[in-house]
Amino acid sequence: MGVKNLWDILESCKQTLPLHHLQNKRLCVDLSCWLIQLQNASKSRASPKEKVHLMSLFHRVRALIALNCSLIFVTDGSIPSIKLSTYRRRLGLVSEVTQEDTNLRHVPSLRRNTGSEFSCMIKEAKVLGLALGIPCLDGQEEAEAQCALLNSANLCDGCFSSDSDIFLFGARTVYREIVLGEPGYVICYEMADIERKLGLGGVH
Numbered sequence: 001m002g003v004k005n006l007w008d009i010l011e012s013c014k015q016t017l018p019l020h021h022l023q024n025k026r027l028c029v030d031l032s033c034w035l036i037q038l039q040n041a042s043k044s045r046a047s048p049k050e051k052v053h054l055m056s057l058f059h060r061v062r063a064l065i066a067l068n069c070s071l072i073f074v075t076d077g078s079i080p081s082i083k084l085s086t087y088r089r090r091l092g093l094v095s096e097v098t099q100e101d102t103n104l105r106h107v108p109s110l111r112r113n114t115g116s117e118f119s120c121m122i123k124e125a126k127v128l129g130l131a132l133g134i135p136c137l138d139g140q141e142e143a144e145a146q147c148a149l150l151n152s153a154n155l156c157d158g159c160f161s162s163d164s165d166i167f168l169f170g171a172r173t174v175y176r177e178i179v180l181g182e183p184g185y186v187i188c189y190e191m192a193d194i195e196r197k198l199g200l201g202g203v204h
Contacts, residue, residue: 006164020185030161
């Protein structure tokens with residue numbers, strides 16, 4: 001979901017780097033974020049049946065494989081209890097806090113609807129990834145938390161995510177956007193820059 005206005009706060013720390021900056025890097029991908037980006041980009045160009053988002057995912061992955069990147073897709077697990085009421089409001093299931101929402105605060109987490117249209121998109125993306133030799137890790141809860149854990153433990157060199165929550169979970173290097181073509185580039189944020197320029201501390 002992200003922290004409101006955090007990307008605006010971090011604007012001075014944003015770096016635009018050439019695509020070859022990713023050469024030989026180990027990268028984890030918040031798969032939901034990528035699919036949302038690609039789906040939004042394809043809405044004006046084709047119908048959902050044409051699955052333009054999958055074709056775009058293939059080209060994005062192919063470009064990174066050509067740079068000898070080691071990729072891993074990371075997907076969301078259960079919805080943490082602290083976010084349940086927000087999810088319900090976004091789905092239009094409730095307009096205000098109810099007794100049910102209050103009760104849900106005592107539930108550790110809630111399984112996602114694996115039969116939803118978006119969950120089916122995730123499954124298709126995972127199949128595509130596996131066909132291209134990319135493993136997929138199902139997070140226990142939020143994908144960005146799992147990506148941040150891998151990054152903070154130095155098990156990957158950076159995380160692809162547009163969810164600003166990732167900084168709160170301890171990520172050190174975050175790639176918010178990737179643009180292919182000539183010239184291709186990535187938008188990068190380094191926690192070291194955020195700490196130095198803004199005095200905002202990360203999780204260690």
